Amino acid sequence: QSVLTQPPSVSGAPGQRVTISCTGSSSSIGAGYDVHWYQQLPGTAPKLLIYGNNNRPSGVPDRFSGSKSGTSASLAITGLQAEDEADYYCLSYDNSLSGRVFGGGTKLTVL
Amino acid sequence: QVQLVESGGGLVKPGGSLRLSCAASGFTFSDFYMSWIRQTPGKGLEWVSYISGGGTSLYYADSVKGRFTISRDNAKNSVYLQMNSLRAEDTAMYYCARAFYGDYIAYWGQGTLVTVSS
Secondary structure, eight states: OSSBOSSSSSEOOOOEEEEEEEETTTTTTTGOOOOOOEEOOOOSSEEEHHHEETTTTTSSSEEEEEETTTEEEEEEEEEGGGGGOOEEEEEEEEETTTEEEEEEEEEEEOO | OOOOEEOOOEEOOOOOOOOEEEESSSSSSSSSSEEEEEEEEEEEEEEEEEOOTTTTOOOOOOOTTTEEEEEEEETOOOEEEOOSSSSSGEEEEEEEEETTTTTTTEEEEEEEEEEOOO
């Protein structure tokens, strides 16, 4: 059981908007620590998607965006495409564990 | 471009040891924190360890503290993970990664599989 909770799965049709939540606590996201997001396509290593809550590395489409509020963060994907089908993970810091922690991951299915 | 190539994974018996290596290229290696991240189907992703560019700042997850040792050779652009007293629960894909300090992972290697089984 991860200290960052993500829904196991989400789905959407092509062109739709989906959001993936990452819920922490007062010792992690709620303490002001940044949240980062990763995309893992089947059979490959994770890839940085969002860093510092809402920043996209070069090459990441602006269809992907991040936000943070209180003890939670969200990844939004607009204009859903078949190639977005992947697992998505959040990452933050937890001061009660004195370490970086990943969320349990969310599998996105494009219908 | 940033390239990270892991090696050294394999099958090892419980209680055994293994040394993972990661060869880096495409950036000034000594300027960056390097990390090892592992992934299992059951427990997901876990940040195992990191080391600063000069090797003075280290981090270990509680699950590996006292058993694993991270090191680097800036002359060889390489980072290592010495894993001792291996347990079944250490079975995972191990990724070498370039970190933004100890904050987040910017680049990942393709991983090397470690299986601990009798």
